[in-house]
Amino acid sequence: MSHHILELRDVHFSYPDGTVALKGISFRILHGESVGLAGANGAGKTTLLMNLNGQFLPTRGTVSIGEIPLNKRTRQEIRKKVGFIFQRPNDQLFMPTVYEDVAFGPANLGFSQEQVDERVKNALEMVGCLHLSHRPPHRLSEGQKSAVAIATVMAMNPDILVMDEPASNLDPKSRRQLINLLKKFEHTKIIASHDLDLILDVCERCIIIKDGRIAADGPAEEILLNKELLDENNLELPLSKQNVFHENFRAMKALHRKD
Amino acid sequence: MHMADALLSPAVGGTFWAGTLGAIAYAAKKLRENLDDRFIPLMGVLGAFIFAGQMINFTIPGTGSSGHIGGGMLLAILLGPYAAFLVIASVLTIQALFFADGGLLALGANIWNLGIYPCFIAYPLIYRFIVRNRNTPSRITIASILSVVFGLELGALSVVLQTKISGITELPFGTFVIVMLPIHLAIGVVEGFITAGVVNYVRTLRPDIIEHVEGVKALSSSVSMKKIVIVFAIFTVLAGGIFSWFASTYPDGLEWSIEKIYGKAEIPERQTPVSEILSETQKKTAILPDYSLPSAGKGEEKPSWPSVDTITSLSGLLGGIMVLAVVVIFGIGIKVIRKLRRT
Amino acid sequence: MTFDAEFFNIGYLDNLSYKDTFVHRLDPRVKLLVSFIFIMFVVSFPKYDLSGLIPFFIYPVFLLTAGDIPLRAIAKKVLFVSPFALFVGIFNPLLDTDVLLTLFGIPISGGWISFLSIIVKFILTVSTALLLIAATSFLGLCEALERLKLPRIFVIQLLFLYRYLFVLLEETFRMLRAKDARSFGKRGSEIKTFIRLISILLVRTVERAERIYQAMLSRGFRGEIKVLKRHRLRFQDLVFVVSSIGLFYLFRNYNIVHILGEVVERSLR
Numbered sequence: 004m005s006h007h008i009l010e011l012r013d014v015h016f017s018y019p020d021g022t023v024a025l026k027g028i029s030f031r032i033l034h035g036e037s038v039g040l041a042g043a044n045g046a047g048k049t050t051l052l053m054n055l056n057g058q059f060l061p062t063r064g065t066v067s068i069g070e071i072p073l074n075k076r077t078r079q080e081i082r083k084k085v086g087f088i089f090q091r092p093n094d095q096l097f098m099p100t101v102y103e104d105v106a107f108g109p110a111n112l113g114f115s116q117e118q119v120d121e122r123v124k125n126a127l128e129m130v131g132c133l134h135l136s137h138r139p140p141h142r143l144s145e146g147q148k149s150a151v152a153i154a155t156v157m158a159m160n161p162d163i164l165v166m167d168e169p170a171s172n173l174d175p176k177s178r179r180q181l182i183n184l185l186k187k188f189e190h191t192k193i194i195a196s197h198d199l200d201l202i203l204d205v206c207e208r209c210i211i212i213k214d215g216r217i218a219a220d221g222p223a224e225e226i227l228l229n230k231e232l233l234d235e236n237n238l239e240l241p242l243s244k245q246n247v248f249h250e251n252f253r254a255m256k257a258l259h260r261k262d
Numbered sequence: 263m264h265m266a267d268a269l270l271s272p273a274v275g276g277t278f279w280a281g282t283l284g285a286i287a288y289a290a291k292k293l294r295e296n297l298d299d300r301f302i303p304l305m306g307v308l309g310a311f312i313f314a315g316q317m318i319n320f321t322i323p324g325t326g327s328s329g330h331i332g333g334g335m336l337l338a339i340l341l342g343p344y345a346a347f348l349v350i351a352s353v354l355t356i357q358a359l360f361f362a363d364g365g366l367l368a369l370g371a372n373i374w375n376l377g378i379y380p381c382f383i384a385y386p387l388i389y390r391f392i393v394r395n396r397n398t399p400s401r402i403t404i405a406s407i408l409s410v411v412f413g414l415e416l417g418a419l420s421v422v423l424q425t426k427i428s429g430i431t432e433l434p435f436g437t438f439v440i441v442m443l444p445i446h447l448a449i450g451v452v453e454g455f456i457t458a459g460v461v462n463y464v465r466t467l468r469p470d471i472i473e474h475v476e477g478v479k480a481l482s483s484s485v486s487m488k489k490i491v492i493v494f495a496i497f498t499v500l501a502g503g504i505f506s507w508f509a510s511t512y513p514d515g516l517e518w519s520i521e522k523i524y525g526k527a528e529i530p531e532r533q534t535p536v537s538e539i540l541s542e543t544q545k546k547t548a549i550l551p552d553y554s555l556p557s558a559g560k561g562e563e564k565p566s567w568p569s570v571d572t573i574t575s576l577s578g579l580l581g582g583i584m585v586l587a588v589v590v591i592f593g594i595g596i597k598v599i600r601k602l603r604r605t
Numbered sequence: 606m607t608f609d610a611e612f613f614n615i616g617y618l619d620n621l622s623y624k625d626t627f628v629h630r631l632d633p634r635v636k637l638l639v640s641f642i643f644i645m646f647v648v649s650f651p652k653y654d655l656s657g658l659i660p661f662f663i664y665p666v667f668l669l670t671a672g673d674i675p676l677r678a679i680a681k682k683v684l685f686v687s688p689f690a691l692f693v694g695i696f697n698p699l700l701d702t703d704v705l706l707t708l709f710g711i712p713i714s715g716g717w718i719s720f721l722s723i724i725v726k727f728i729l730t731v732s733t734a735l736l737l738i739a740a741t742s743f744l745g746l747c748e749a750l751e752r753l754k755l756p757r758i759f760v761i762q763l764l765f766l767y768r769y770l771f772v773l774l775e776e777t778f779r780m781l782r783a784k785d786a787r788s789f790g791k792r793g794s795e796i797k798t799f800i801r802l803i804s805i806l807l808v809r810t811v812e813r814a815e816r817i818y819q820a821m822l823s824r825g826f827r828g829e830i831k832v833l834k835r836h837r838l839r840f841q842d843l844v845f846v847v848s849s850i851g852l853f854y855l856f857r858n859y860n861i862v863h864i865l866g867e868v869v870e871r872s873l874r
Contacts, residue, residue: 107821155824156824272649455796580866590666
């Protein structure tokens with residue numbers, strides 16, 4: 004993998020109906036970094052993500068991926084480098100079987116049947132779903148769908164992984180499996196999530212978005228443990244840091260000691 | 263108002279299949295010329311939407327009976343006639359396979375009845391004509407109701423004709439018509455009203471859905487009157503030809519093919535004891551004097567079985583029971599073999 | 606406003622279609638063709654023929670048993686759709702009263718015979734259609750359709766429909782349940798509510814299609830989708846075709862019931 008840099012310079016975006024969603028976003032992400040994107044609903048997380056792979060084009064400012072500026076002509080090229088994993092796996096698994104879904108990307112890239120086959124097998128193995136390759140997507144559990152959705156993108160060997168709320172529909176076990184999977188990947192990762200514990204677990208860096216602007220950008224451990232900062236941005240401490248459980252546990256232990 | 267296989271003759275079923283396949287090929291061709299890639303997922307997902315929508319029953323005010331939408335006109339408004347026709351065909355195909363709604367042979371006729379009339383006649387000639395460039399809610403409502411009713415009535419009439427020409431049921435043409443047409447008039451009014459309601463409401467939520475599609479449609483929906491007439495003329499000639507071909511001498515094409523293969527009306531047989539019984543049996547089942555074919559009715563005498571069959575005697579009954587027994591034993595045998603194989 | 610329990614039935618047949626039996630492994634083209642030809646043969650019987658139809662039961666019985674498909678499920682569905690055929694067919698005994706034969710001294714009119722013939726044809730054709738899909742996955746059938754030269758856009762769109770059918774059914778179901786929870790049994794302006802519901806569902810559906818399209822673009826979509834060809838014709842397929850069609854032809858042209866009956870009668874004398 005070459006050293007790709009994702010860079011946004013003063014990116015603005017407005018929807019066709021006039022709603023201004025992004026009001027001047029600038030940041031740089033280096034190869035291999037894993038960055039969490041946090042913010043309240045409507046802050047602009049999803050819009051920002053969609054500007055990264057050409058689903059939306061900035062109305063002002065530039066998005067560049069490894070020196071290639073994003074525009075109508077370079078969109079297709081950039082999509083080879085930026086793998087986008089959508090919030091709802093159902094939107095992403097549209098082929099009749101898992102195999103064909105994972106093969107969709109590489110096939111579109113023009114690889115031969117054997118090459119496609121190899122990529123599919125590798126991608127499915129990576130997410131632990133090789134045994135599901137003949138299943139139709141509607142016969143998968145939510146956790147399996149999430150994993151396969153990741154495989155569909157991995158089969159294209161992207162440099163950068165962009166994920167929108169990856170764990171939102173998962174049960175605790177599947178969520179844990181997803182987190183372990185993500186930690187294994189060496190790709191550059193940008194993950195938008197309400198699940199601040201996930202960001203804390205997987206990402207070294209965290210960017211907080213509020214009202215279409217960057218409110219904070221720094222190491223995840225600093226940002227996500229800063230109660231005041233989080234409050235200002237309509238967020239909360241990650242659940243694991245909220246000490247509720249610990250306090251109850253200590254209280255219970257104290258009770259037992261009295262008996 | 264779906265046709266069923268059991269009420270169709272192979273000639274009628276086959277003819278409408280030919281027509282429907284031709285229409286599918288034509289619609290696909292026209293779509294390919296002008297296809298917006300967005301349509302590819304859109305068509306399928308809208309098909310699923312129509313399918314799901316059809317499963318919701320509502321009570322029709324004033325009658326107390328329940329109904330559901332067909333959705334053909336709505337699809338035509340959203341997607342244009344060609345794409346809508348393909349979607350309708352898909353929905354009906356899935357219904358035929360999973361719900362036994364109609365049957366595989368009747369599927370061709372069903373797609374014709376529920377797809378051709380709304381998409382290629384009612385939509386361009388009535389809906390588009392009324393709505394033209396001024397799609398105000400009231401125009402849409404009127405256009406909707408009229409086109410849906412027209413499409414449904416044509417479809418209902420087709421069902422009656424197809425059933426009658428097949429000649430399997432004794433249902434008199436007149437009775438059938440008197441029952442089918444008013445019912446579908448009522449259904450049409452309700453569905454037209456609902457279609458208009460949906461179009462108008464969706465326009466307030468997301469006007470681009472209706473207008474964007476209309477933009478694309480403008481290119482591909484130029485179904486001219488001349489073309490329609492030509493297509494129907496060709497179809498009528500074909501249908502008439504196939505009909506008479508089938509029905510003229512033999513009500514089924516099989517004996518025709520026997521004749522073609524062997525040059526005789528029957529397969530030549532060697533005289534063995536079994537074949538003796540065979541030919542004797544065939545001679546026994548003679549035509550009843552006052553029986554005549556309902557359709558092509560050229561008054562020709564059928565050579566022998568299988569035009570009329572009667573369980574004339576004990577032998578027939580015995581035979582029937584025995585055959586059924588064989589079939590059941592066959593089935594059980596397979597089950598046993600499968601069980602043994604698994605252990 | 607109710608939601609048909611049919612929703613759950615599609616899933617049931619879909620489930621059955623993934624079994625692994627001899628029948629399931631046959632090439633889908635072959636099953637489709639043989640089933641279609643079967644229906645043509647059955648339907649080609651003239652209206653007063655009843656006994657000729659009986660041997661044809663062997664085909665659905667074969668599919669059912671060799672395909673390990675539960676009889677009850679199929680029987681229930683056949684029963685469920687029978688009203689229309691019954692309604693149209695019942696006119697036969699009412700209108701066609703010329704006595705065609707007497708059985709054990711009881712005169713039976715042609716109308717009854719043709720009515721029974723319709724019923725038997727109905728059972729044969731409907732069960733075969735259901736068994737076809739239960740023994741062949743929908744994907745397999747679509748592959749068969751494409752190989753039989755149906756337009757690709759039509760087949761692709763069939764596949765998309767099927768893929769999102771379950772998703773949409775569930776979404777619709779949820780909407781209805783939410784609406785019912787706030788209706789308290791009142792059945793006011795159902796049509797208006799229905800229009801609202803359908804409109805919202807429509808908008809959501811279009812939005813979903815847009816998301817899917819974006820997902821396709823994100824993976825390099827440029828207009829072409831390939832349907833994977835999984836099956837190849839094997840010896841079993843050819844044997845199946847030839848023997849089935851041969852058998853149908855035999856049954857159509859020779860009244861097995863009569864022949865067997867005669868044989869038995871003769872040997873009894």
